[in-house]
Amino acid sequence: MRITQLNIYPVKSLRGIALEQATLGPRGLAFDRHWMVVDDVGRFVTQRQLPRMAQVAVRLDAEALVLEHPEVPPLRIALARDDQPRVTTHVWEDQCQGLDEGAEAADWLGRVLGDWKGSGLRLVRFAPDQQRRVDPRYQQGEQAHTAYADGFPFLVTAESSLAVLNEVLVAKGEDAVPMARFRPNIVVEGSAPFAEHGWDALAGDGYRLGMRKPCQRCKIITLDQQTGEAPAPKEPLRTLAGMSLATGAYFGHNATLLDGEDRTIRVGDTLEAETSAG
Known part of the structure; x- marks a missing residue:
């Protein structure tokens, strides 16, 4: 198999950045889900609540996280900083400390995204001394942790699986969908579907x-x-649910880092699958 895409999403639920290479860490690819938009009580806000978050472009340069939207000047957030006020943040049932990026960022988000059910929006970054554990029920003796991803540090998807999904969609008269809909970190080709x-x-x-x-x-x-x-408001979710082997719609596989912290992963890398069957 071969890696065809690497993507990071520095701010949870804003646009991603396609990369040719990235540094591997226990929390995922460097800077992935390192920031998050929260409401007034620190609860995470995503495209589930505010679909227009997809309109916010994200860049990283040597010194800053840069958020861009056509209606306002860009927002720059310094990378080399950890003196911001601490706030308690919530992702699903997890609670951890974040660093509040301040009033300028909150004002920028308000101008671009509005509010969420009367609550203001703030930008927080994952506190460097925090560890948000991956649910141990899904581990195999190791300990893993992540930042502001939903639950795991990596999401792996396969080109062949998307091709089959799109075949079914088109056969039903629906439009094919791009891989970007699934917001993967690592995309591979050369495997059998699913x-x-x-x-x-x-x-x-x-x-x-x-x-x-x-x-x-x-x-x-x-x-x-x-x-x-x-x-198509119910697609491809409805079609995917009909194709799944289990109740619900599944696409892609969550992963953790077993070996190789600080190694470089690249588009074009060859991967070998390991299975219990050998």
Whole structure:
């Protein structure tokens, strides 16, 4: 197999950044889900609540996180900083400390996104001394942690699985969807469709990823990742649910880093799947 895409999403639920290479860490690819938009009580806000978050472009340069939207000047957030006020943040049932990026960022988000049910929006970054544990029920003796991703540090998807999904969609008279709908970190080619759900691990050049849990999808995959609009409000979620082997809609596989911290992963890398069957 071969890696065809690497993507990071520095701010949870804003647009992603396509990369040619990235540094591997226990919390995922460097800077992935390092920031998050929260409401007044620190609860995470995503495209599930505010689909227009997909309209916010994200860049990283040597000194700053840069958020861009056509209606306002860009917002720059310094990377080399950790003196911000601490706030308690919530992702699903997890609670951890974040660093509040301040009033300028909150004002920028308000101008671009409005509010959420009367609550203001703030930008927080994952506190460097925090560890948000991956649910141990899905581990195999190791300990893993993540930042502001939903639950795992990596999401792996396969080109062949998307091709089959799109064949079914087109046969039903629906439009094919791009891989961007699924917001993966690592995309591979050269595997059988949905074979990723049978892998125990993926091994590359000096690194190994543990494949730990199929990714159950939500309504975000119905949203165009440039506009935030839903061209077919129930697709491809409905079709995917009908194709799944288990109750619910599954696409892609959540993963953790087993070996290779600080190694470089690249588009074009060859990967070998490890299975319990050998």
